[in-house]
Amino acid sequence: MKGFKFAGIHAGIKKNDQKDLGLIYCEKPSVAAALFTRNKVIAAPVILGKEKIKIGVCRAVLANSGNANCFTGNQGIEDARACSKMVADCLDIEEDHVLVSSTGVIGANLPMDKFKTGVPDVVQQLSEDNVDQFADAILTTDTCRKIVNRSATIDNKKFSIMGIAKGSGMIRPDMATMLAYICTDICISADDLNKCLSAANEKSFNRITVDGDTSTNDTLMAMASGTSEAQINDAGSKKIFQDMLDDVCFELAKMVVKDGEGATKLAQIIIKGAQTKKDAFKAAEAIAHSNLVKTAIYGEDPNWGRITAAVGRSGAHVVPEKIDLYFDDQALVLKGDWQGTEAEKKTAQIMKNSEITITLDLNLGQETDSFLFCDFSEDYVKINADYRS
Amino acid sequence: MKGFKFAGIHAGIKKNDQKDLGLIYCEKPSVAAALFTRNKVIAAPVILGKEKIKIGVCRAVLANSGNANCFTGNQGIEDARACSKMVADCLDIEEDHVLVSSTGVIGANLPMDKFKTGVPDVVQQLSEDNVDQFADAILTTDTCRKIVNRSATIDNKKFSIMGIAKGSGMIRPDMATMLAYICTDICISADDLNKCLSAANEKSFNRITVDGDTSTNDTLMAMASGTSEAQINDAGSKKIFQDMLDDVCFELAKMVVKDGEGATKLAQIIIKGAQTKKDAFKAAEAIAHSNLVKTAIYGEDPNWGRITAAVGRSGAHVVPEKIDLYFDDQALVLKGDWQGTEAEKKTAQIMKNSEITITLDLNLGQETDSFLFCDFSEDYVKINADYRS
Numbered sequence: 001m002k003g004f005k006f007a008g009i010h011a012g013i014k015k016n017d018q019k020d021l022g023l024i025y026c027e028k029p030s031v032a033a034a035l036f037t038r039n040k041v042i043a044a045p046v047i048l049g050k051e052k053i054k055i056g057v058c059r060a061v062l063a064n065s066g067n068a069n070c071f072t073g074n075q076g077i078e079d080a081r082a083c084s085k086m087v088a089d090c091l092d093i094e095e096d097h098v099l100v101s102s103t104g105v106i107g108a109n110l111p112m113d114k115f116k117t118g119v120p121d122v123v124q125q126l127s128e129d130n131v132d133q134f135a136d137a138i139l140t141t142d143t144c145r146k147i148v149n150r151s152a153t154i155d156n157k158k159f160s161i162m163g164i165a166k167g168s169g170m171i172r173p174d175m176a177t178m179l180a181y182i183c184t185d186i187c188i189s190a191d192d193l194n195k196c197l198s199a200a201n202e203k204s205f206n207r208i209t210v211d212g213d214t215s216t217n218d219t220l221m222a223m224a225s226g227t228s229e230a231q232i233n234d235a236g237s238k239k240i241f242q243d244m245l246d247d248v249c250f251e252l253a254k255m256v257v258k259d260g261e262g263a264t265k266l267a268q269i270i271i272k273g274a275q276t277k278k279d280a281f282k283a284a285e286a287i288a289h290s291n292l293v294k295t296a297i298y299g300e301d302p303n304w305g306r307i308t309a310a311v312g313r314s315g316a317h318v319v320p321e322k323i324d325l326y327f328d329d330q331a332l333v334l335k336g337d338w339q340g341t342e343a344e345k346k347t348a349q350i351m352k353n354s355e356i357t358i359t360l361d362l363n364l365g366q367e368t369d370s371f372l373f374c375d376f377s378e379d380y381v382k383i384n385a386d387y388r389s
Numbered sequence: 390m391k392g393f394k395f396a397g398i399h400a401g402i403k404k405n406d407q408k409d410l411g412l413i414y415c416e417k418p419s420v421a422a423a424l425f426t427r428n429k430v431i432a433a434p435v436i437l438g439k440e441k442i443k444i445g446v447c448r449a450v451l452a453n454s455g456n457a458n459c460f461t462g463n464q465g466i467e468d469a470r471a472c473s474k475m476v477a478d479c480l481d482i483e484e485d486h487v488l489v490s491s492t493g494v495i496g497a498n499l500p501m502d503k504f505k506t507g508v509p510d511v512v513q514q515l516s517e518d519n520v521d522q523f524a525d526a527i528l529t530t531d532t533c534r535k536i537v538n539r540s541a542t543i544d545n546k547k548f549s550i551m552g553i554a555k556g557s558g559m560i561r562p563d564m565a566t567m568l569a570y571i572c573t574d575i576c577i578s579a580d581d582l583n584k585c586l587s588a589a590n591e592k593s594f595n596r597i598t599v600d601g602d603t604s605t606n607d608t609l610m611a612m613a614s615g616t617s618e619a620q621i622n623d624a625g626s627k628k629i630f631q632d633m634l635d636d637v638c639f640e641l642a643k644m645v646v647k648d649g650e651g652a653t654k655l656a657q658i659i660i661k662g663a664q665t666k667k668d669a670f671k672a673a674e675a676i677a678h679s680n681l682v683k684t685a686i687y688g689e690d691p692n693w694g695r696i697t698a699a700v701g702r703s704g705a706h707v708v709p710e711k712i713d714l715y716f717d718d719q720a721l722v723l724k725g726d727w728q729g730t731e732a733e734k735k736t737a738q739i740m741k742n743s744e745i746t747i748t749l750d751l752n753l754g755q756e757t758d759s760f761l762f763c764d765f766s767e768d769y770v771k772i773n774a775d776y777r778s
Contacts, residue, residue, distance in 0.1 A: 038702070039698060039701040039702045040701040040702070040706075040707045040709075041697050041698055041700065041701025041702075041707060041709050042701070068694070070694065070698075071693075071694060071697055071709060071722075071725070071727075073710065073725060073726065105694065106693075106694025106695070106697070106698060107693060107694040107697075107727055291680070291769075291773070292773055295769070295770050295773035295774045296773065296774070298770065298774045299773070299774030299775055301774070303495075304460075304495075304496060305457070305459065305460060305494065305495025305496040306495070308430045308460055308495070308496075309428060309430055309459075309495060311429075311430065312428040312429040312430025312431070313427070313428045313429070313430075317429075318429045318430060320429075320430050320460060321462065333460075336460070336462055337462060338460075338496055376770060377770055377774075378767035378770045378771065380680075380684070380770070381684050381687065381765060381766055381767045381769070381770060382767065384680070384681055384684035384685065384688070385684045385685065385687045385688030385690070385766075386688055
């Protein structure tokens, strides 16, 4: 990606020998926008980031894994500031143009000695080619790195968007879920970038769930270097950019869910025919969050009773006798009637797939919504019962 | 319990050889009240029960496990009616005075042939001594029967309350969670019984969670035979009865949570110092429902970061720097500050207990609330991935 350099190293913040400190550097000041968690208990880097992003300019993002720097009081804020200053000093840029992110265990102070040696090291490693290293450095319980690349043209001028994200627990839709960074070489104003990012977030990261818990550190950030000649200057060019940004964010969101803690299957619930937009959202969210639905998917069981029970408690207007329910293209319930053992056998076969689309038509109106979610396995419990030990 | 007879048999509704059909019979028409699930997808017996309870009189309750008779359309209603009629015919009582309950798999029709042979059999077994048999017949994934007995006196006249309940999945507070039956020999009006039952429910079954899913079949029912000489005739006697009913319901609710699917520990979260009653409820509910908190408890990890993250996303007004957090009597966080490794070691020791009380003081006001919940183990996943197979 033109105009950006990346690095990722093991600085010793994590107990194991995995990478835990990453840096994105923009050669010129980038137009920047960011969305943060809606949790009221927020981490120090988020408190700082909310302030800093107001100027709409960014030159560097330092992100560490292994420690969330959350619930760390004034010391946490001071530490986050100190990290920004180290990066600014090493790169000889303004401190106001450095953002920091943290992810990992809540409630422990940042090991500042590791940053003192780590920041100069990570700056040393900066290169256009080190995207993978950065993507690895922000992972926690993720099992794979998450990078999406797209490019298109505006007025015959090529531009690109690259997205890098990490999951994979405490994932629930509430503004920007988890850590995700978008780098693009498009020419765009800070205001437009912010609007496009909010719109893309609404359709992607705000429509996923792994375990229903909202992180204290969620950050979705976009930086536009303007190093391509493609410009956002009218509705047409904006639409091209928005579509591509939507695509990048949706793909990243999908990767986050697919790699959700303990996940073995990726599922999408599509609600159709809701009376209101809110009803469609509520119905989709209740199903995506239901532990009983998620364990049934893990068990490859087309347990439509649990799906209808979840929609029944969702708060959405529901008339049981009107419900249609499909697994992929196979109808299992039509107008509230179970379609028999043959249909059940076919859906049971579909449940063996690694990606499943469940469509529930309330048949009460025209509104739709959808959620991506994963199944729920014993491994989720294992991962989270042992996380701190 | 004077005035009541009980029975429980294996009628063949469940695939295994466990009891699956239970009956409570009141020798005389009893004063009755009932609360039902708030789920909008409701089972046929609940649809019927909501109508029947209006007359405030009951003589018999037939309850089966293994099949929820939910999402079974008109056939389900007809089947539930047919079951009531069979009981009424066998006992030679009015059909209007017979209520039915079902619990088990959603979406399959009742196996009516099993009821045709089962109902006369279960009527045959009726006896004052067969409470255990009834309590066993309503169990699904429960691992133990749930019976609570209490007695007291009003004006030197003894009366008793007996509660019988079953859990143990799809447990979330929304009116009456799961199946629970209260039998008492007190003399009380239907109106008073209903009020007392609602008040007791609010403090017990509406403050528990196992997995956050609300059942389609939840029913809490009370029957008062009036066979004791104790009468509810003033505020004093009402308070004695209410306190005892509260106690019975709370104990039953506790038993349900303790025997929650896969549960190894019972936890109580107490919220203090909330600005509003609603905030106290929201904070308690968010923590009790958090999969991350529940898996941490399973892992015996005093993971206060997850508890504060859950309260942060709960919607309650929270000021992180004011939070106090206790495990039993041990403070781990005071005014937002972690109390150090010694305090953490002591809480880690407390986490090894089978019952744990977590107290979170928001220090913002005077309102309190609490929830009972259980931990989350691999066995919950195993139980629910395999339930229908």
